[in-house]
Amino acid sequence: MNLEEFAKKLVENIKGHVPEYIVQLEAENSVMLKLANGKPSVTQSWSEISVNLYFAKDGKMTVSSFRTSSPDEAIEKSIQILDKLTPSPLYAPLPESNGAPYWLVDENVKEMAISGDISQMISDLSLTELTNSAGAITLSYKSQLLAGSNGAWLKGESTSFQGYLRIFRGDDASGQWSWTSTRYEPGKAKKAIEKAVELAETCQSLPQVKLETGNYKVLLSPMIVGNLLQYVTMAASGASMIFGMSFFRPDDIKQPVASEQLSIIDDPHNEDLPGYRLFDDEGIKTFRKHILNRGILENILHNSKTARLLGGETTGNAGIIQPTPFNIIVEPGDIKEEELLEALGDGIYATNNWYTRFQNYVEGTFSTVTRDALLLVRGGKPVGCSKRARITGSLRDLIRNIVGLGKELWPIQWWEVSIPSLLPHIIVKTRITAE
Amino acid sequence: MIDQSFLEKALDYMQKNGSSYSEARFHKLTGFSFTILNGQLIGASYEDSTGVALRSIASGGLGFSSTSLLTKDSILESASRALKAAKSQKDFKPRIGLSEEYLARISYRVSEKKPISDWSDEDLIKYFQDLYKGLDLDKRINITQVLLMFKYDIEEKLLVTSDGAFVKSYIPRIEVFYSITAEYQGERANRWNQLGGSGGLELLEKMKIAENLEDDSSSLSIYLREAKPSPTGKMDVVLGPEIVGLAMHEAAGHPSEADRVLGREAAQAGLSYRRRLEPGYKIGSEHVTVVDDPTIPGSHGFYLVDDEGVPARPRYLIRNGYLEEYLHNRETAYEMNTHSNASARAKEWWAEPIVRMANTYLVPGDYSFDELLEDVKNGMYIKKYMEWNIDDYRWRARYVGLEAYLVENGRITRPVKNPALEVNSVEFFSSIDAVGKDLAFYTGTCGKGEPGQGVPVWFGGPHIRMRGVRII
Numbered sequence: 001m002n003l004e005e006f007a008k009k010l011v012e013n014i015k016g017h018v019p020e021y022i023v024q025l026e027a028e029n030s031v032m033l034k035l036a037n038g039k040p041s042v043t044q045s046w047s048e049i050s051v052n053l054y055f056a057k058d059g060k061m062t063v064s065s066f067r068t069s070s071p072d073e074a075i076e077k078s079i080q081i082l083d084k085l086t087p088s089p090l091y092a093p094l095p096e097s098n099g100a101p102y103w104l105v106d107e108n109v110k111e112m113a114i115s116g117d118i119s120q121m122i123s124d125l126s127l128t129e130l131t132n133s134a135g136a137i138t139l140s141y142k143s144q145l146l147a148g149s150n151g152a153w154l155k156g157e158s159t160s161f162q163g164y165l166r167i168f169r170g171d172d173a174s175g176q177w178s179w180t181s182t183r184y185e186p187g188k189a190k191k192a193i194e195k196a197v198e199l200a201e202t203c204q205s206l207p208q209v210k211l212e213t214g215n216y217k218v219l220l221s222p223m224i225v226g227n228l229l230q231y232v233t234m235a236a237s238g239a240s241m242i243f244g245m246s247f248f249r250p251d252d253i254k255q256p257v258a259s260e261q262l263s264i265i266d267d268p269h270n271e272d273l274p275g276y277r278l279f280d281d282e283g284i285k286t287f288r289k290h291i292l293n294r295g296i297l298e299n300i301l302h303n304s305k306t307a308r309l310l311g312g313e314t315t316g317n318a319g320i321i322q323p324t325p326f327n328i329i330v331e332p333g334d335i336k337e338e339e340l341l342e343a344l345g346d347g348i349y350a351t352n353n354w355y356t357r358f359q360n361y362v363e364g365t366f367s368t369v370t371r372d373a374l375l376l377v378r379g380g381k382p383v384g385c386s387k388r389a390r391i392t393g394s395l396r397d398l399i400r401n402i403v404g405l406g407k408e409l410w411p412i413q414w415w416e417v418s419i420p421s422l423l424p425h426i427i428v429k430t431r432i433t434a435e
Numbered sequence: 436m437i438d439q440s441f442l443e444k445a446l447d448y449m450q451k452n453g454s455s456y457s458e459a460r461f462h463k464l465t466g467f468s469f470t471i472l473n474g475q476l477i478g479a480s481y482e483d484s485t486g487v488a489l490r491s492i493a494s495g496g497l498g499f500s501s502t503s504l505l506t507k508d509s510i511l512e513s514a515s516r517a518l519k520a521a522k523s524q525k526d527f528k529p530r531i532g533l534s535e536e537y538l539a540r541i542s543y544r545v546s547e548k549k550p551i552s553d554w555s556d557e558d559l560i561k562y563f564q565d566l567y568k569g570l571d572l573d574k575r576i577n578i579t580q581v582l583l584m585f586k587y588d589i590e591e592k593l594l595v596t597s598d599g600a601f602v603k604s605y606i607p608r609i610e611v612f613y614s615i616t617a618e619y620q621g622e623r624a625n626r627w628n629q630l631g632g633s634g635g636l637e638l639l640e641k642m643k644i645a646e647n648l649e650d651d652s653s654s655l656s657i658y659l660r661e662a663k664p665s666p667t668g669k670m671d672v673v674l675g676p677e678i679v680g681l682a683m684h685e686a687a688g689h690p691s692e693a694d695r696v697l698g699r700e701a702a703q704a705g706l707s708y709r710r711r712l713e714p715g716y717k718i719g720s721e722h723v724t725v726v727d728d729p730t731i732p733g734s735h736g737f738y739l740v741d742d743e744g745v746p747a748r749p750r751y752l753i754r755n756g757y758l759e760e761y762l763h764n765r766e767t768a769y770e771m772n773t774h775s776n777a778s779a780r781a782k783e784w785w786a787e788p789i790v791r792m793a794n795t796y797l798v799p800g801d802y803s804f805d806e807l808l809e810d811v812k813n814g815m816y817i818k819k820y821m822e823w824n825i826d827d828y829r830w831r832a833r834y835v836g837l838e839a840y841l842v843e844n845g846r847i848t849r850p851v852k853n854p855a856l857e858v859n860s861v862e863f864f865s866s867i868d869a870v871g872k873d874l875a876f877y878t879g880t881c882g883k884g885e886p887g888q889g890v891p892v893w894f895g896g897p898h899i900r901m902r903g904v905r906i907i
Contacts (some may be wrong), residue, residue: 362623
């Protein structure tokens with residue numbers, strides 16, 4: 001389907017009725033190989049068009065989304081209801097569009113995503129030789145067109161190659177790692193798979209130990225860092241603050257909220273990460289920015305609406321309602337990869353987690369459950385592998401209690417880390433509860 | 436609905452080109468939602484997600500493809516991709532199959548006593564703005580945000596398979612999500628909740644939305660103003676139905692999903708302790724019977740036939756303390772040489788049908804609430820929770836109370852803050868020595884699959900009494 005023609009048709013239908021609008025069209029082809037027990041459980045492929053619409057009139061707003069190629073009826077309803085709504089306290093006029101089109105396409109990924117033929121990838125990654133593995137590998141080609149009453153007429157095209165593998169060894173040992181890229185880079189995938197194998201085999205080679213509940217120095221893998229810091233970046237979204245779902249407050253801006261060792265960047269211009277884009281959902285130019293800069297809350301992520309309500313300028317992070325980071329990068333520390341355990345000394349190396357839940361969003365109290373290799377480290381050496389445990393406490397405290405950061409950044413994206421990220425290992429002091 | 440012949444042609448194409456099983460599902464989800472913050476409308480939203488999903492088993496491999504382009508050619512192209520995807524796995528020598536089943540040929544529709552179409556969408560907004568105005572929230576704390584989200588959606592499906600299933604269904608659902616944030620003397624807390632069911636506008640009354648909000652504001656008030664740090668250690672605990680229901684979902688339902696047991700979700704939602712504990716293993720006391728039942732009228736997880744064409748029925752996951760059924764779709768049933776119990780569900784057209792729960796609950800006993808308490812000397816009553824999680828073997832769970840009280844000599848005394856019950860699944864079910872005669876259901880969106888599929892469910896149960904469990 002030709003996106004430009006589709007967009008023109010939609011805009012023609014809309015513009016006589018709605019003074020302010022954004023039409024966002026996205027066409028995506030993707031293919032996913034899902035593995036279990038070392039074999040494919042299913043190969044899935046998708047071909048879809050999605051349409052997101054923002055309409056505003058006299059301060060009233062609708063935001064609708066359609067995963068269909070014929071949204072006419074729903075669009076008509078969206079237009080009709082506008083007059084019947086009451087003005088929204090969140091409303092702000094759309095700023096003039098200043099975004100730029102982008103094209104970041106790897107032809108190999110595009111070809112596989114459209115054809116669904118991934119035999120070359122299966123061969124390149126030697127997937128038939130992996131035993132006791134599970135995971136998912138996705139190749140995607142996406143094009144989008146954003147048209148708006150604010151002058152936006154912007155096209156973007158991009159590709160992504162992303163996956164994760166969990167490797168099992170023996171009855172109780174496993175390791176899991178992920179990778180993400182805008183290009184077809186089998187090397188990145190192989191490195192992640194090797195890391196998962198290494199962790200599973202390290203755990204298998206060590207005696208099983210029982211952890212005691214208590215306070216520890218914990219080396220968090222980039223997989224865990226990605227999961228936990230995703231919640232930190234969402235807490236830095238203006239909408240989370242407005243809706244009462246953030247442990248930051250608007251007046252935390254420019255204040256120290258974390259260890260000065262921690263700097264988190266949203267970088268939509270990083271060409272290695274699939275969140276790459278040069279315009280946001282309001283057609284505003286994106287840019288690289290610190291969320292945390294040496295522990296200071298440098299920027300609240302804004303679209304035009306949250307910026308007006310909380311005071312500030314859009315940071316080019318729209319989501320129409322919920323501003324969001326596009327690519328997360330944590331600035332590296334100085335601990336070399338091979339010296340991480342030595343830097344930890346006595347403590348725990350937690351390599352993966354899932355199921356992070358909050359007791360209290362506004363205070364940041366949470367727990368998360370570790371999975372896969374959980375290594376007890378003594379004198380810088382792994383001495384045992386434990387069953388699963390929990391990291392508990394306050395996320396606000398956790399980002400203050402940082403001991404050190406690794407030098408190497410890993411490209412992470414998986415089931416529990418939806419935002420593409422470049423992340424180091426981080427050593428923190430935190431509480432562990434164990435059986 | 437779609438021209439049925441498009442789906443049949445896709446089946447023909449796959450069957451003629453090497454598919455041993457083919458499936459085509461038209462799936463349409465349309466809805467309306469809006470958000471109200473502190474009584475003011477933030478915005479409204481329409482949704483329409485419509486497409487066709489195709490599955491093929493060929494050369495022992497399983498392929499899935501879907502498209503939102505609903506022309507005959509696009510659907511045939513998608514069928515070709517599904518077939519190609521299945522065949523592309525041949526180097527792995529896969530052996531995927533489906534169990535033989537009695538398959539439904541049926542058309543059904545959930546009735547709406549008060550049809551959603553009776554009210555305009557602006558009537559619905561007004562209903563909720565009026566509801567907000569009439570709320571009698573706890574005034575002893577500073578309530579800073581009340582976020583109210585409403586949505587209805589209508590799910591229409593048409594499923595045809597190469598082995599004869601034909602299922603046409605229409606299920607409307609209503610769902611409310613809210614979050615309350617409050618402050619008292621510099622301390623903040625929040626509570627969110629989800630209410631839902633299948634049917635029409637009659638559900639708005641059944642959900643008791645205002646009563647739930649008001650009660651939750653009282654819970655926050657107790658938490659912020661009165662609760663003192665929780666004692667720790669082993670003690671008897673009476674759990675409210677809200678946590679009991681959640682625990683049935685997490686510690687009985689998920690581990691009974693046969694695809695987890697077989698490792699199909701190992702890298703995502705994880706595995707299951709039932710890989711090692713076979714049916715017949717005594718996991719709990721005789722008071723524990725856990726059922727998952729898609730056929731409960733009005734439930735959020737309601738369906739009569741699953742997304743592989745198998746007629747639904749109640750499934751006994753635990754009966755009188757013994758592990759019993761797994762939840763099966765036709766794929767896992769084939770692998771375990773048994774029959775499906777109709778657990779295949781797909782969220783939308785872009786999703787493959789995988790093993791899911793529907794409405795999971797602990798079967799009530801015969802104790803009144805007072806009888807449950809009266810035998811507790813030094814223990815705790817945990818009424819509501821906010822934080823919970825469980826490990827990826829569904830073995831060790833954590834439930835942290837929001838509204839909780841000490842129980843002394845059979846009486847509720849003072850409120851306590853953040854008691855954390857950490858317990859493994861055998862400890863949980865074995866410690867139950869009495870089960871209440873009340874039964875309440877709660878609404879959830881259950882996550883699983885890759886890409887993630889959040890499907891509507893209920894979970895429920897009565898009050899229970901647990902002996903000697905650890906609060907940390």
